[in-house]
Amino acid sequence: MLDVPALDIVDLSVGYAGEDSIIPAVDRVSFSIAPGEFMGLAGESGCGKSTIAQSILRLLRAPGIITGGEIRIAGNDMLSEDDNAVRALRWRTASIVLQNSLTSLNPVKRIEWQLQEALNRGTSSVRRTPAELLQMVDIDPKRLRAYPHELSGGQRQRVVIAMALALEPKLIILDEPTTALDVIVQQEIFVTVKALQRQMGFAVLLITHDLPLLFKVADRIAVMKDGKIVETAPVAEFRQHQEHPYSRALLTASPKVDFTTPPVARPKSVAHPVLETAHLTKAYGTNPLTGRSALVAVNDVSFRLAPGEIVALVGASGSGKSTFGRIVTGLTRPSSGDVLVDGRTPVPVSRRRPHQPRAAQMVFQDVYGSLNPLHTIGHHLRRAVISAPGGDKTDVEGRVAALLTEVGLTPTASYLDRRPHELSGGQRQRVGLARALAASPKLLVADEPVSMLDVSIRRDILNLIARLRDEQGVAVLYITHDVVSAGYIADRIAVMHRGEIVEEGLAKAVLANPQHAYTRQLIAAVPGGLGLETSSANPVPAS
Amino acid sequence: MYYIAKRLAFYVLAAFVAITVNFFLPRLTPGDPASTIVATYSTSLNAESLAALKAAYGLTDEPLLQQYLSYLGNVLRGDFGRSLSNFPAPVMAVIGAGFGWSILLGLTSVLLSFVLGSVLGAIAAWRRGGWFDRLTPPVLLFLGSFPYFFLALLLFYVFCFKLGWFPMGNAYSSVNPPALNLAGVGDILMHLIAPAFTIVLVSLGPWTLNMRNAMIGVLSEDYLTLAEAKGLQPRQVLLSHAVRTALLPNITALGAAVGAVFSGQLLTEIVFTYPGLGYSLMRAVSAVDYPLMQALFLIITLSVLAANFFVDTLYVLLDPRVRTGGEA
Incomplete structure (x- = not known):
């Protein structure tokens, strides 16, 4: 039995039916996973890695079609059997954990019911209880009666992992299971998965875009590009030497903190900070009688940002960093405290008068949702230029072209008549930046501007933001959960935890020598570390 | 709470x-x-x-x-004065007589079209793009776009007048309401079928379409993929995962529909001379019976409110997310 691989894929080809032809998504891919092995499949969005995950359990929906090849899970042929036989094999031989923990569980059923449903699929010989499953993934069995929305994102993903292990399958497929979660939660989840793997001996196929994460947890890595596997190697070998140029590109694309240059303290023109807040507080659900609040998102934050400075506001989701960004741009009103942007209180959009100066502009995270799909890029930018306060409105086209050039979208004429869906994610974010710059702001508030983008273009966008600062002198408040990119781009870092700024200082100084316990935790959880060569190769072993 | x-x-x-x-x-x-x-x-x-x-x-x-x-x-x-057209009967007595029949006809038809429409919509979404999905919603919407009274008159003419399958009016055959024995209930049902069927036929379209659209939304959710990956039988996936959540928007619509029972079935009651509130309202209008009209308007309004409150409460039981205040 030991010789039968947990997963064996031979010459798998998958396509999506187009209007009159099948567009290939996966092209003759072969790999196998030994029992108990931890295999990582890395690649960027659209490379076909998730299509493989769906094909393994034959979950691919129309218009997806498996056009050729073989898939065997622990010796069971998944492609030639009929639907009923495949259904019987699912979850018993292999299970899957999907990316979005919020929608992976049925919102109207208690988790006990959902775990029991998976257990009911099992044979009578091994019967665990839902409580045992929860204990397995370190959740208090008291939470059995909870509904999914009552759990945190990390807890929900643990529940799904417990569910995936309910029938003790030979293989579990993890499809970007922690992409939507914070690094600290991600680290904790993989510690649990590795421990359970040692205990139960299942094989893992982890699909991710995050190579440093794979270095920490995987035994073997396969790199995928355009539907093909370009390289497969054991992790130790892969770390030393990457065969394929794309693997090298992928690895070097992720931003690293450069500790070789000493931190330069920018001369702060303290007299006129571009952003200044004093005892800023935003509370939600405040009871008018008792004055107690259900949630204090931002708690007594006093903060300064000098002109031309890039400051990263780092924190986990729910730390209040986005609320802070929304207050600065006038999208949300604070409960108490003062906020001055370029010496003025930010005005909510609804009360803004034309020609009122707009000192702060927002760059959004969701590059898909922040551009109206019905309008052309030219329309978006013309609107922004026309509604911008002051300035010369005689040469709108010239200004639009200048903005496009600034963000590197040249030749500009070729972009004017395109609509957002015709652009890549990186190009869309460049349009977002151009739009924000149209009003000639003093401050850009960039809320996770690269977290939805592929690794290889993240650095380009960050470089662009840094260049805009250098050329235009615009200050940047870079809101992120990613300490590495913060260290890469920012002059200073402010760490936000539960609504408060717990640590603030020069970026490299904070990263090299964190003072607050939470900052240390945040840095330790980064897979692959910060690029500090001083520490050992694998500073925080997860296994 | x-x-x-x-x-x-x-x-x-x-x-x-x-x-x-x-x-x-x-x-x-x-x-x-x-x-x-x-x-x-x-x-x-x-x-x-x-x-x-x-x-x-x-x-x-x-x-x-x-x-x-x-x-x-x-x-x-509960004192609304005296009815002018049925003088000296108090308004409440007149309304009381019609109220029960309206409730019977209204609840029967609304619940029937809710259940039928939800089932049809669920099937259409489950077999999306199949012949059932392509045929059912357009046909039902076509029927629903007929003027209400026209379809009612047509059905009345064919089934009650020409074929004589169903009685031509009233809610029961005898002068007084029948006793609640087998024959009596059968008699009431026979009188109920034609008007209820008309309402169901006309209102089925939106129910089906809403359910179908809600189902299609739910079917693309990850937990449906996961339910399938778990190797559940298609019936289990459909019933305990897809239908349960897809029903929620339709239940909201149910509140409005139950509330609209009294005003909405007015024309049906008139065509089939069914002795409900709608019929009373028509008689009140033609007899310029203002106290009765005013009371009827109030009753209709209050019943809309009561039905909506009922559905809000039901919603709390069905969707755990609103229990905590709806922040999820």
């Missing part, structure tokens, strides 16, 4: 506003009916009779506020 209390407070307030508007609206229109009637008789009747007439119609010279307060008191006691 806090959520329900909050909703209840809202509905009590809404009911109060409805009652108040119901009082002031007729008084804002110039030449109210009662004074018109009194004026007609003012030359032919002596002062004493005229005073008696005024008292009967509730025409007093008291200040408006005083009138309003006594009106509120009367409403709370």
Whole structure:
């Protein structure tokens, strides 16, 4: 039995039916996973890695079609059997954990019911209880009666992992299971998965875009590009030497903190900070009688940002960093405290008068949702230029072209008549930046501007933001959960935890020598570390 | 519980506003009916009779506020005055007679079209793009776009008049309501089928389409993929995962539909001379029976509110996410 691989894929080809032809998504891919092995499949969005995950359990929906090849899970042929036989094999031989923990569980059923449903699929010989499953993934069995929305994102993903292990399958497929979660939660989840793997001996196929994460947890890595596997190697070998140029590109694309240059303290023109807040507080659900609040998102934050400075506001989701960004741009009103942007209180959009100066502009995270799909890029930018306060409105086209050039979208004429869906994610974010710059702001508030983008273009966008600062002198408040990119781009870092700024200082100084316990935790959880060569190769072993 | 209390407070307030508007609206229109009637008789009747007439119609010279307060008191006691067309029967007695029949017809038809429509919609979404999905929603919407009375008259002509399968009117055959034995219930059902079927036929389209669209949304959710990956039988995936969540929007619509029962089935009741509130309202209008009309308007409004409150409460039981205050 030991010789039968947990997963064996031979010459798998998958396509999506187009209007009159099948567009290939996966092209003759072969790999196998030994029992108990931890295999990582890395690649960027659209490379076909998730299509493989769906094909393994034959979950691919129309218009997806498996056009050729073989898939065997622990010796069971998944492609030639009929639907009923495949259904019987699912979850018993292999299970899957999907990316979005919020929608992976049925919102109207208690988790006990959902775990029991998976257990009911099992044979009578091994019967665990839902409580045992929860204990397995370190959740208090008291939470059995909870509904999914009552759990945190990390807890929900643990529940799904417990569910995936309910029938003790030979293989579990993890499809970007922690992409939507914070690094600290991600680290904790993989510690649990590795421990359970040692205990139960299942094989893992982890699909991710995050190579440093794979270095920490995987035994073997396969790199995928355009539907093909370009390289497969054991992790130790892969770390030393990457065969394929794309693997090298992928690895070097992720931003690293450069500790070789000493931190330069920018001369702060303290007299006129571009952003200044004093005892800023935003509370939600405040009871008018008792004055107690259900949630204090931002708690007594006093903060300064000098002109031309890039400051990263780092924190986990729910730390209040986005609320802070929304207050600065006038999208949300604070409960108490003062906020001055370029010496003025930010005005909510609804009360803004034309020609009122707009000192702060927002760059959004969701590059898909922040551009109206019905309008052309030219329309978006013309609107922004026309509604911008002051300035010369005689040469709108010239200004639009200048903005496009600034963000590197040249030749500009070729972009004017395109609509957002015709652009890549990186190009869309460049349009977002151009739009924000149209009003000639003093401050850009960039809320996770690269977290939805592929690794290889993240650095380009960050470089662009840094260049805009250098050329235009615009200050940047870079809101992120990613300490590495913060260290890469920012002059200073402010760490936000539960609504408060717990640590603030020069970026490299904070990263090299964190003072607050939470900052240390945040840095330790980064897979692959910060690029500090001083520490050992694998500073925080997860296994 | 806090959520329900909050909703209840809202509905009590809404009911109060409805009652108040119901009082002031007729008084804002110039030449109210009662004074018109009194004026007609003012030359032919002596002062004493005229005073008696005024008292009967509730025409007093008291200040408006005083009138309003006594009106509120009367409403709370369920006293809506006397019907003019069925004089001297109190309005409440007239309404009481029709109320039960309206409820019977309304609930039967709404629940039937809700259940049928949801089932059809679920099947259409499950077999999306199949012949059933391509055929059912357009056909039902086509039927639903007929003028209501036209379809009712057509069906009445074919099934009640020509074929004689169903009785031509009323809710029961005898003069008095039948006893609740097997024959009696059968008789009531026979009278119910034709009008209820008309309403179901016309209202089925939106239910089906809404359910289908909600289902298609739910079917693309990750937990449906996961349910399939778990190797559940398609029936289990459909019933315990997809239908359960897809039903929620339709249940919201159910509140509005139950509330609209009394006003919406007016035409059906008239065509089939079904003795419900709608039929009463028509008779009240043609007989210029203002007290009855006013009471009917109020009853219709209050029943909409009551139905919506019921659905809000039901929603709390069905969707755990609203229990915590709906922040999820």
